[in-house]
Amino acid sequence: xxxxxxxxxxxxxxxxxxxxxxxxxxxxxxxxxxxxxxxxxxxxxxxxxxxxxxxxxxxxxxxxxxxxxxxxxxxxxxxxxxxxxxxxxxxxxxxxxxxxxxxxxxxxxxxxxxxxxxxxxxxxxxxxxxxxxxxxxxxxxxxxxxxxxxxxxxxxxxxxxxxxxxxxxxxxxxxxxxxxxxxxxxxxxxxxxxxxxxxxxxxxxxxxxxxxxxxxxxxxxxxxxxxxxxxxxxxxxxxxxxxxxxxxxxxxxxxxxxxxxxxxxxxxxxxxxxxxxxxxxxxxxxxxxxxxxxxxxxxxxxxxxxxxxxxxxxxxxxxxxxxxxxxxxxxxxxxxxxxxxxxxxxxxxxxxxxxxxxxxxxxxxxxxxxxxxxxxxx
Numbered sequence: 001x002x003x004x005x006x007x008x009x010x011x012x013x014x015x016x017x018x019x020x021x022x023x024x025x026x027x028x029x030x031x032x033x034x035x036x037x038x039x040x041x042x043x044x045x046x047x048x049x050x051x052x053x054x055x056x057x058x059x060x061x062x063x064x065x066x067x068x069x070x071x072x073x074x075x076x077x078x079x080x081x082x083x084x085x086x087x088x089x090x091x092x093x094x095x096x097x098x099x100x101x102x103x104x105x106x107x108x109x110x111x112x113x114x115x116x117x118x119x120x121x122x123x124x125x126x127x128x129x130x131x132x133x134x135x136x137x138x139x140x141x142x143x144x145x146x147x148x149x150x151x152x153x154x155x156x157x158x159x160x161x162x163x164x165x166x167x168x169x170x171x172x173x174x175x176x177x178x179x180x181x182x183x184x185x186x187x188x189x190x191x192x193x194x195x196x197x198x199x200x201x202x203x204x205x206x207x208x209x210x211x212x213x214x215x216x217x218x219x220x221x222x223x224x225x226x227x228x229x230x231x232x233x234x235x236x237x238x239x240x241x242x243x244x245x246x247x248x249x250x251x252x253x254x255x256x257x258x259x260x261x262x263x264x265x266x267x268x269x270x271x272x273x274x275x276x277x278x279x280x281x282x283x284x285x286x287x288x289x290x291x292x293x294x295x296x297x298x299x300x301x302x303x304x305x306x307x308x309x310x311x312x313x314x315x316x317x318x319x320x321x322x323x324x325x326x327x328x329x330x331x332x333x334x335x336x337x338x339x340x341x342x343x344x345x346x347x348x349x350x351x352x353x354x355x356x357x358x359x360x361x362x363x364x365x366x367x368x369x370x371x372x373x374x375x376x377x378x
Contacts, residue, residue, distance in 0.1 A: 058222055059086075060084060074318075087118055103115065115140075115143070115145055119152065119169070126361065148180050150181065158197060180203065181201065182352060192217055195217050201221065255273060257279070259282040262342070264347070277298070301330060360375065
């Protein structure tokens, strides 16, 4: 690559020069050119382009309607070439032979795909002993592309004396894996406890003060910026202010029927004000093999098929983005007032978030760790 303007990330300077590449390795960057260039060598004139190292995304949930392959392609085209991914979908929806074969196939992508291994399902599961067994956790931790255990959404169980979670953390450490926490709003006392248990990092700092507290106690801290967590303007602005809304009231004011196979556990979710529309959306969702379906006044007004486990689309990212925008627009027209309905659906069952959640075991009070209304009563 000749006549390149590239970023030297350590010196934080723009450099003009030439870059030599052999196979999948950069072997030289500087002013020189090779003494001899063979005919098979490809020479690319980079005049007019700016080159930067590939970005690393340290925290990816690669199943938020999109699938790992389509997301990796989309991210790579925009400069993110290394992804560290959540394996929760595989633990809950695939057997290990299928999942690990998938991981091997991902190694052929130009994007570097790494993973973390969950120690809990972030909800109350009926078959938790089977889905999160010792054999499965250890097999995942043995994979070369699995870099860490976590994210540790089950930390209250650990503090309460759960030896199983502690054992898996120790197994991860024995394999020289890191442990990623999940501690939104945690006190300094809790952070110290978790550090003593062996947690290395946390991605849930929401203020500059929380970042400093985590760094002070030896954590690696992830800064984030997204539609639902625009942290950077606050964390980087000394005069910034942070607003947190903690109460969710009313999914929609005029929704006929919504059926979704997309949820934390893959269970089906039906929301609406009219039973006929809810049933219509449900039947259509079954016909298309899983997905998101909106029905109104006896007609289907939107559908997004999710044929991959009922959770992921086969569409390319550009097409999927357009479909999701349409979904959000239709919900907003029907009274949805929040930022991201996809996350709303996903987090309905997530017991690492407060207050009341819907789980396989029933309506669950997170703060008191009790089932308010068992599912059998429904």
